[in-house]
Amino acid sequence: MKNFLINQERASLTKQHKEERDGRVRDRIKGVLLRDESWTWMQISRALLLFEEMLRKHLADYQTSKKLKPENGGSKEKLSFK
DSSP states (O other): OBOOSOHHHHHHHHHHHHHOOOHHHHHHHHHHHHHHBTOOHHHHHHHHTOOHHHHHHHHHHHHHHOOOSOOOOOOOOOOOOO
16 A cells, blocks of 8 residues: 555645644554555554554544544543542
């Protein structure tokens, strides 16, 4: 999979990576950019210290909806304060 990003999109992701404070989002951006450069899943996984399946999911999320932020809503709190 080589060069699925257009130049403008690649530049935008690179800029966003430099400005992003959330490390999870930066890792997702790096994963997308490295995959665009034809890195294998194993190479990206080793470089970013992330699981290959997670990287595949992040790339699929990006390709379908441009999602980079981990906005899953989380779960309900389990502790109650009295």
